Amino acid sequence: MKWIKQIYDCFHAYKQWFFMLMATSLLFSFLAWLAYPETFKVLVGLMIVFTLAMISLSVFIIIRKQKIIKAAFQDFLLEPNETNEERLCHVSPKTHWSFIRRMGSVIRSYQSELNDQAIELTDYENYIEGWVHEIKKPLSLMTLVLDNRSDEMSPLVRQRMFHVRDKILGDVERILYFARLRATHKDYIFESINLLAFCKQTIENHQSLLDESAFQIQFIGEEMQILSDRKGLAFILEQIISNSTKYVSQNQDPPILKFETVYDEMSDQTILNITDNGPGVSEEDLPFIFDKGFTGGRGTYTRQATGMGLFLVSKMAYDLAIQLDVKSGIGSGLTISLIFPHVKQ
Template identity: 40%
Template sequence: MKPRDWINVLKESRPWISLICISDAFFIFMAWLAYPETFGLLVGIMVIFSVVSIVFGMSLVWKRKEKQDKAFYDFLREPSPEHEAHLVEHIGESRKGKVSYLANKLRMLNDQLEDAKLQSIEYEEFIESWVHEIKTPISLATLILENRKEEMSELVHQRLEHVRINISDDVEQILFYARLQASHVDYRLERVSLNLCYEDILLELQALLTEKEVSVISQMEDVPIVSDKKALRFIFTQIFVNAVKYSKEEVESFIWLKTGLDSINNRYYLRISDNGIGVLTSDLPFIFDKGFTGDNLNRSQSTGIGLYLVKKLCDELQIEIEVESEYEKGFAIQLLFPLVEDL
């Protein structure tokens, strides 16, 4: 038993130890009156006996406390009738009513928790099923827009393509949000080419970029990145869509991409910057918060879920995020990837 345990037992045993000390004081006084010639011997025997009794009693209290604690924690982990009866056996029949009430409450809460877990799993499965089902008409719409482009006016085609991209982006947000709520998320880590990833996203968002007249400037070099390709594409898409949405119409808008090695942080980086409306300095610390909308003219209006998911995914993939912005002058986000040997 540790010294701290002795102290705790001593505090719990103060009433009966105090009673022993008071009794000893009384009998010492009586011995002094009745047997003055053997007073010293009697006091010595009495003190030794009391100390031994106290130590022995504290040991018994400690062992009893250990059994009570074990029975209590077993009961908390699993409030079954067996553990309930075992706890009552150690703490006394007088507390049986209280233990039974607590056991019923715990069993009810456990049942509710299991029901909530089951509902959460069913909801997640439904969302994923729905997302995969909705992707079929989205793919069909994409096919029609590609093959029937000459049958539509350029304005109609751009509008429909814009809507398709927005719907597809919303569906991906729902899918990744549902996945991130799961207790365990499986990521497929592999060597990823940032250039190929960028080209796929550029092809997907080309109609949106053309409609908004946003040009993309790439100064990307292939750096050895190991990550989850699907999650990485989602992250890039959210950043691109956010940049396009908050581009300024009165200037020639651009998105600029650059990769390299950050020697200070010893990480590879991808910097994505634009000359859009930017973010207010007061809003910048909150743009990754779920549901944050900020100023109506602010980029953070679109980060209610998009950039929140970006931050969550980056945290899970060990990607650091740095942001810079000057309101009305642009926004930059830098992704810092761990070196391959650090993974």
Template identity: 40%
Template sequence: MKKSKKKSGMIKPALGLMALTDVFFSFLVYIASPKTFGVMTAVIVLFSAAVLTVLYLLEQSSEKKRLFRAWNYLEKKDEDSLERFRAVMPGGWPLWCRALADELSRQQSAIEDGQYELKDYEEFIEQWTHEIKTPLSLTELVLSNHSDEMSPYVLGRLRHVQYQIRSDVDRILYYARSKADHMDYRFETVSLSEALLEVTKNFSGMIQERGLAVNAGGEDVSVMTDRRILLFILSQILSNAVKYTPAQGGVIDIRTWETVENDEKSVHLKISDNGPGVPPQDLPFIFDKGFCGSSPDRQHSTGMGLYLVKKYAALMAMDIRTIDVQPHGFGIELIWKL
């Protein structure tokens, strides 16, 4: 409303003045020649309307020019654009505009500084994740060369801890990569059975120690995807299943199958468990960044695993959904539409 009033500030006085002028000249015409009063009055009104239209168009043109010069100055903030803006401002130069431009410039500089700092931090984290893999590879070599000097239990625990550290490092790396402008994908045909076997093997020590049973079955199906990203997604899902499935009697069920519906083929992969499950009030948020849920046993988690699973599943054109396992438990299903 204020903008409309400002634009019509020049038109309203002119409209009032033209109305008074029209009445005065119409009165003179009536006195001079009553017979031509109607025709002459119409001519006077039309002339006034034309004048007002011209004034309105000129006002609109001036307003657009002022707005253009204002944005040009706020964008460039140099003396040349300042003088051009000042030349089209009626009634002198508003000091608030320079103050506004200075404040915007200060805030823009602060934003750019923050972006540079964030970029440096992300590059440092990504470099660290690459460097930490060297000592991890060395520990793997030491464990392989001295495996006969350790008991199977100790060796299994050390291998699991080593894998857990590598998994945490990969999570950091994949999080950093998820913010990159460009990502390199290596699409290939991957057997889901082979991928699941590789991931499950990394958790074998913890599965045995906790006394869990893993039931794997279904069809041997393959999908076109990035193998590294698929292994990362599966490891995050299986890690949650192993972590929250109750020891001594817990069961993790893994299934793969293929469906055809309305001439549309789909490949499904499901990982579920008979653990305590996820409270209904937490289900809508389990893929949110940093969400840990209301369960006491999940308060020490980072809330990043399933967030990254959801993010990379979308990048790989996978559908993902949660499964309510009855009478209790939780599962996640991945779907590829072929």
């Protein structure tokens, strides 16, 4: 069927010339009828055979020429240098040369700009990663001072200092993961993880963030094993915890963060539901909470938001083959479900 399409495209592209050839044949057929009526049938037969032969030969030459031009054009697109440009001009009609050279000049100009931008972006990513590693040094020193000089501080000051340190560490981790989003190679190591125990460990590592808002932590369900990357899963949990601490309800109820494990027999999947009793998300905002930069329309609750935490959660979850589901409503808190894939051992 491919050759039929090629013949059709050929007729469509050069239809005016084929019409002129057929019109000329009709004219000569009329003249032959006027001049030689006794041999008219023979002459008309010869003209029809000659016309069909010319059309067939023309179609064959045009299709062959188009294949050569197509091959040269593909090489030119892959590498639009001057050599491939001249090769394309050589096989193309001379009337197209000016357009080809102009196109090559524009493509090379854009390619040069893209290369410069790629170099700048790489330098920027390297600088960000270097800065992240450098900022961890004073944070480590801060931790050392807090551990060794805690008796010189009041409990409230010490708690606030740990809270500030953990917030800075969370922001630094977000910067680092965002800079690595475009990385080609991911250093994930998938291993068996006890889900509830892992959640408890993550909570302990970020207890200061939860203590600052007096969060109550609840663990519900049975211990279940999943297969995932520890660092990636820890990052997802950290961002969800951080998101809950940002949006604390203004009512009199104490803030609660609940971790619940559920096994879905229908889909043979393990689900982790993380629920808070915060202000919740409106129905119209709910489909967009994982979009980059989205902060929703909850007024004062979003003034400190960047809209990056849950965006990075969605990217990391995609890399780890974790499905995300979210349920919420104004005044009814937020539930983010992590649906882990079933992996046959």
